[in-house]
Amino acid sequence: MPWIEIELSPRSEWNEDGLEDWAQALGSFLSEKGTGLKPQIRMLPGYNVVQLGETGSGELILSSSERLVILEGLSLEGNVECDFARFAVRFARHMGAVGFRVSITNSAERNFWRKLGGVIKPDPVPLQGSIRRRMVTIKQLLKFSLLVTYEDEPVLCLEPITCNTHALGLVSLAQRRLEKMYGGSPLGFASRVAVHCPWVISREQWDDLLSFSRLQAFDLLEDLVNTSQEI
Incomplete structure (x- = not known):
């Protein structure tokens, strides 16, 4: 699966202590958009997974040691998803991430992320x-x-x-x-x-x-x- 990465200029050091606050902020954002999704945090050694819901709407993976935020499984099918994608990039920057990485499935998604500064990464x-x-x-x-x-x-x-x-x-x-x-x-x-x-x-x-x-x-x-x- 192709990947695109946005290089970020973080506004602070990595702020994992604020993860719960940011999960609540994500939940508020999704509620305002009428999605009904409630983010849940799963903590693992060296990284955390913010699951956006039980409907396959994707997840944010926060790699603490690498200072990266990775978005998986989100299809940009409408304005809500695109708004959330932009919100997630802002979230990563405020968390102190040095990069935001996302999987893409089609040319429309590739063009969207390129406009936000994304660069395609070669497959391993x-x-x-x-x-x-x-x-x-x-x-x-x-x-x-x-x-x-x-x-x-x-x-x-x-x-x-x-x-x-x-x-x-x-x-x-x-x-x-x-x-x-x-x-x-x-x-x-x-x-x-x-x-x-x-x-x-x-x-x-x-x-x-x-x-x-x-x-x-x-x-x-x-x-x-x-x-x-x-x-």
């Missing part, structure tokens, strides 16, 4: 070959969220979580120290494909990326935690 292509360990690196995204890169391209977002058991592989000293700091429970990472990943990756490649980045990820996470405690 399959990543060929095996993952080379030396090309895998880790960077900070936002707060404690991390980014796995491959050949300097974004691939996976990592969010620290508590787990029932350790993942297979070595448990580093940094991981042990963090676990002791946070009560002794095993720590791991929830992972998802980065929005701007240029590739479609296989399950085997995904597992290799996680395996090759795990030690780096816990080293960086420990540094971030220690730095935050010094402030």
